[in-house]
Amino acid sequence: MLRWIIFIAIYIVLGLYTLQALKTATRFPWVYYLFIAISILVLGNFVYQFTWGETEGRVLSRPKSYAFGFLITVLTFQFITIIFLFSEDIFRLLAGAYHKFFGSSKEFSLPERRRFLSLIALGIAAVPFGALLYGMYRGKYNYQVLKYNLEFEDLPDAFDGYQITQISDVHSGSFDDKAMVEYAVDLVNQQGSDVIFFTGDMVNNKAEELYPWKDVFARLEAKDGKYSILGNHDYGDYVPWPTEELKRGNLEELKKLQKEIGFDLLLNESKYLQKGKDKIALIGVENWGRGGFKKAGDLDRAIETISEHDFKILLSHDPSHWEDVVIAHKYHYHLTLSGHTHGMQFGIEIPGWIKWSPVKWRYKYWAGIYKEMGQFINVNRGFGFIGYPGRVGIWPEISVITLKKKILT
Template identity: 50%
Template sequence: MNNLGSLIFLVSVFLFTTFLNWYVFQAVKTLTTNLDNEKIRNSINIGYWLIFSGISIWVVLTFIRIFSAGEITTSTQSVLNVFLTVLVTQLVVVLILFGEDIFRNIQAGFSLVLSGTKEFTFPTRNTWVSVLAITAAAFPFFSFIYGVTYGKHNFKVHKEVIYFEDLPEAFDGFTITQLSDIHSGSFKDLEGVQKGIDLAIEQQSDLFVFTGDLVNHKAEEIEPFLDQFSKIKAAHGQYSILGNHDYGDYISWPSSTAKEENFQKLKRQHERMGYRLLLDEHVRIEKDGQSIHILGVENWGVGFAKKGDLAKALNGTGKEDFKVLLSHDPSHWDEEVKRNESPIHLTLSGHTHGMQFGIETPLIRWSPVQYRYPNWAGLTEEKGRFLYVNRGFGFHAFSGRVGIWPEITVIELRKTR
């Protein structure tokens, strides 16, 4: 982001948060109006503005630090946690008050037409609406508190059984455990991370795959966790690919040489963990005289670098071969994979994190990320070609999870009878 773009962003953040502060204050003011003690009333109102104006300034200064450093650190992550918690909480209040304002304006319009300007008074806010708004806002507030403290390590195992007519008989019941988006630079709690690793090990799958974003920016971020992740083993091997964060593209480097050295070091980290890093290539997995192919491409994503070369990864495979592709960004499946002349039976992706925020219930499934990625989590199918999007193991920027929990995926391949 250039200097002008940064300035526009910072001013926009300050103005938007100030607007939210003012709008929410309308509910606070409505409630404090009923207080008989003027001194207490004024103290609450002044305290509100001191706290929330302070948060707005703190957030803007934090973004300046991020732009100056060229990266999000664990300390700036904490400020972003506060920012997002306050932002979502305030938005709930604003939405309810805005609904009331629409009704008040309609009511005022009818009153103006019927009574004329001499007797017209604009309808005041209802105290019960302000109480409702603040009460409703408590739910996202405490949800975010939970997400930052416990939700980020609330690992869930998602299991899917997928049927294929042309799956080789020997691979009927073959299982694949998938992790994605570890983002090791965000981790502080070794024991919390170990909970997820233990769950992955417990699955005892035939194959283990990791689908990109091992780090936030630097190869050194994974070093405290190398031994932990190297414990994940599978009978038919461990395979991995790169994600958009693994190239070091989002921070400033002293030189192009330093950036390249970091990238080469990161690739060696995969080897140290016992993962075979697939760079636009494929491997053949054999079992009882039959085989399937595991393909892996470098990152390819709409709006991100399109480094992956699917044709290169497919080179040496036949149209009739059973193929599983590891591709970090699910937009690759939409743009290139699902219509490829050489059928790719299953693609495993990550990248979206489910935005680390949303609702997943049997009746409701929603996350803001769905407006950017139509396939943002779970399994989808089109004409016999499947995509599974992992919700991510770690977290980035916002160091928490609310409603979209960190995931270990287990895919079982079955042959259609």
């Protein structure tokens, strides 16, 4: 209860401070009342959803997720506005002190707020405010097809031009627009890839989240099949379970659903993709993550049935596994496919110019193609979303990778 009181008090103080900018910028009372009403509604909904309205057994239900999203939107608007107001108030205090000690009147008085500075503050704050709202309304379904050509000297000849489609981090429990998910699945199929790989996090917490979307994802098609692995959210570790038996049953149900959808789920095991006499080894490990995430992945066990000299594609959900284990492993893994980071669902990307997200402070390899020691990794930005129910600048991704035989000169 105390933490709620402190949080609400801070929220009110920030709101009152922001209100000063509105009062300086405009003389229309309806603007103040609208801001107050929105702030109260957002706060009230957030408190309700995370207390009395809490959904049993789920960390973030859709109502809670939206309550969180709207709160972040309002707080971002407030913080940016306050940065400008606070800097101006420091100047006003210094000016008032100067006039008291060095001025002719010797009275302490604060200069009035400057209207143009309040207008600038509100204008700048409106940009992320609008972007976060757009991210919840449209950005989360703004699917992008990103295509890469990767060259390998030792790629088997029959696989020259072999095309892979990778999707990751579906988080089916967060979806709220079936038509847009169907559109994305059709977009995957339109790529006409030889094989489809899904690299983990089919659900947020529970297998039942996949029930409404099972038939949609069953429509995914590739002539050489569909393969999947588990991500950290698939184990149900982030919700309470009455018994361990129910938790295990949930995981088994998810495995069953993936099979019914048509995925060949790889659990620390390997298979071969064959074209004539040529083959490539496909390895799938369970989740292995740094920093408290589940370490169920067992790479050594997964490669027991393949040769050191095989061309290898590894499916591993968390890119920290590639960084900490795979790169320096005794075997050479030509291509690793990961996800997990979502690109934090927020950032700025202008191809050829800038690629930035706060998630880079935690993950060295967080989005796109990287190469280390002759080995490639693609970190998919994710198909779905979780937590903040949207995306800003880091859009949902369908990766299309074409393997090419490198011609030696």
